[in-house]
Amino acid sequence: MRIAIIGSGYVGLVSGACFADLGHSVTCIDSDTRKIESLRTGVSPFYEPGLEVLVHHNVEAGRLAFATTIAGNVAGADAVFIAVGTPGRRGDGHADLSAVFAATREIARHAQGFTVIVTKSTVPVGTSDDIERVIREENPAADIAVVSNPEFLREGSAISDFRHPDRIVVGFSDERAGAVMTDIYRPLTRDRALLLSTGRRAAELIKYAANAFLALKITFINEIADLCEEAGADVQDIARGIGLDKRIGTHFLQAGPGFGGSCFPKDTLALVKTAQDYGRPLRLIETTVAINEQRKRGMARKIATACGGSVRGKTVAILGLTFKPNTDDMRGAPSLDIIRALQDQGAAIRAFDPVGMEAARPLLNDVAYATDPYDAARGAHALVIVTEWSDFQDLDFPRLKSLMETPVLVDLRNVYRPEDVRRHGFLVSAVGRPAPYRGLGFVPRLEWTDAWRHFDESPRWQAVALGGTAAEVTVPSERRALRGKDHSSRAPAA
Numbered sequence: 001m002r003i004a005i006i007g008s009g010y011v012g013l014v015s016g017a018c019f020a021d022l023g024h025s026v027t028c029i030d031s032d033t034r035k036i037e038s039l040r041t042g043v044s045p046f047y048e049p050g051l052e053v054l055v056h057h058n059v060e061a062g063r064l065a066f067a068t069t070i071a072g073n074v075a076g077a078d079a080v081f082i083a084v085g086t087p088g089r090r091g092d093g094h095a096d097l098s099a100v101f102a103a104t105r106e107i108a109r110h111a112q113g114f115t116v117i118v119t120k121s122t123v124p125v126g127t128s129d130d131i132e133r134v135i136r137e138e139n140p141a142a143d144i145a146v147v148s149n150p151e152f153l154r155e156g157s158a159i160s161d162f163r164h165p166d167r168i169v170v171g172f173s174d175e176r177a178g179a180v181m182t183d184i185y186r187p188l189t190r191d192r193a194l195l196l197s198t199g200r201r202a203a204e205l206i207k208y209a210a211n212a213f214l215a216l217k218i219t220f221i222n223e224i225a226d227l228c229e230e231a232g233a234d235v236q237d238i239a240r241g242i243g244l245d246k247r248i249g250t251h252f253l254q255a256g257p258g259f260g261g262s263c264f265p266k267d268t269l270a271l272v273k274t275a276q277d278y279g280r281p282l283r284l285i286e287t288t289v290a291i292n293e294q295r296k297r298g299m300a301r302k303i304a305t306a307c308g309g310s311v312r313g314k315t316v317a318i319l320g321l322t323f324k325p326n327t328d329d330m331r332g333a334p335s336l337d338i339i340r341a342l343q344d345q346g347a348a349i350r351a352f353d354p355v356g357m358e359a360a361r362p363l364l365n366d367v368a369y370a371t372d373p374y375d376a377a378r379g380a381h382a383l384v385i386v387t388e389w390s391d392f393q394d395l396d397f398p399r400l401k402s403l404m405e406t407p408v409l410v411d412l413r414n415v416y417r418p419e420d421v422r423r424h425g426f427l428v429s430a431v432g433r434p435a436p437y438r439g440l441g442f443v444p445r446l447e448w449t450d451a452w453r454h455f456d457e458s459p460r461w462q463a464v465a466l467g468g469t470a471a472e473v474t475v476p477s478e479r480r481a482l483r484g485k486d487h488s489s490r491a492p493a494a
């Protein structure tokens with residue numbers, strides 16, 4: 001089949017390369033000439049594992065080409081996919097469809113013969129009808145059918161997701177369009193991927209409902225994590241304990257700093273707005289959005305607590321900037337909110353990310369970028385894991401301790417078992433994982449950190465931080481004198 005794809009971003013380029021690899025003849029079009037020039041020299045404009053090789057292979061095979069204009073590149077295509085961005089509209093949070101309609105108008109002007117226009121961009125329910133209307137306005141004679149084919153790939157594993165989808169959702173009303181879509185996806189459906197044919201409105205809504213449900217699941221476990229910290233349970237146990245129930249499933253139950261990325265934040269908000277417009281507000285999703293927004297900045301408070309109550313004048317080392325590992329995408333990354341909140345509170349930031357630093361630079365001010373995790377930790381009062389890159393999963397804690405001002409780890413992704421890191425003399429704060437003293441009466445004795453400052457404000461945290469029964473906690477006498485209290489006589493809160 002001959003396919004044109006408008007928009008060569010994470011979705012358009014991955015889909016284009018994968019369609020070409022399935023044997024179709026594909027032209028990827030983007031109005032950003034720098035992107036296309038970069039692709040023509042064999043360099044992917046963004047980081048996605050395996051993508052550059054796949055693009056190169058299919059260009060060499062003559063199945064994949066690039067263009068900067070719709071004119072001259074859609075005539076003769078069996079299907080034209082729209083994969084342009086649909087960001088949240090500034091001010092009201094509705095999906096901004098201006099790029100979708102701009103592309104639609106141009107396609108309508110230049111398409112020849114029967115052409116299927118496929119919306120791969122995430123668009124609100126009813127958008128296919130609007131696209132059809134725009135086409136009729138622009139070119140009443142055009143023989144075009146509009147299909148909704150939402151995309152479910154995840155950045156970081158996009159190629160594998162595209163090749164092995166759980167389902168392919170295709171919403172259409174014109175049977176000719178349904179036949180074209182079946183032909184396009186036949187190589188995947190042969191491998192038993194389910195092609196789910198629906199009405200267009202259902203297809204559009206499936207995408208939002210899926211993202212909202214996943215965001216809800218993350219938010220649910222995050223709230224359970226907060227309860228765990230107070231109640232003395234480990235959220236990892238809860239996640240496994242409920243996830244093994246097949247009705248619930250283990251995915252999207254990792255507690256953390258709140259969901260981010262290019263899709264969940266904008267799509268949950270857009271769904272909320274759509275539902276309000278229909279007079280059927282989705283209160284669950286409204287609450288999910290609100291909780292998540294608060295949570296990201298709340299993580300800065302968690303870091304301050306680990307630093308003894310304040311980060312003013314302190315240096316915080318951030319490991320991981322992208323919203324998740326294996327992408328350079330900084331859109332909606334929790335690191336942005338966390339770093340800005342820490343800076344507002346007077347912290348200096350050193351940061352390291354394996355691939356995201358270039359994309360982060362224009363978005364953040366006054367951040368010192370490091371060459372590796374150890375360089376980031378130099379002189380820091382706390383080390384914070386914000387993104388769980390594999391590079392951070394086997395850190396040399398004795399080395400980190402020798403470089404840091406105070407050995408404090410805030411593990412916002414629960415990469416480490418806190419007790420393993422405490423063994424190296426670190427004060428550890430994780431998500432939904434209380435100190436093991438609860439119910440046991442003791443935890444291993446830790447080396448001194450400046451957590452003593454926070455002793456009076458939060459005896460519970462003090463017990464977590466210092467670990468141990470009152471008898472085990474020894475406070476240097478000069479610090480006791482400074483505070484005018486004998487902290488060592490205080491029993492940990494139970």
Ligand SMILES: NC(=O)c1ccc[n+]([C@@H]2O[C@H](COP(=O)([O-])OP(=O)(O)OC[C@H]3O[C@@H](n4cnc5c(N)ncnc54)[C@H](O)[C@@H]3O)[C@@H](O)[C@H]2O)c1
Pocket residue numbers: 006007008009010011012029030031032035083084085086099102103120121122123151152153154155262263
């Ligand atoms: N990124 C994801 O993981 C993901 C997953 C599923 C669905 N989606 C949805 O897919 C859509 C695209 O997302 P993305 O992350 O690939 O966006 P992106 O910003 O990476 O890419 C969009 C591209 O479209 C180009 N573009 C915009 N207007 C154009 C026009 N008129 N003509 C030609 N090119 C144009 C831009 O230059 C850009 O390169 C969005 O609706 C998104 O919600 C994204």
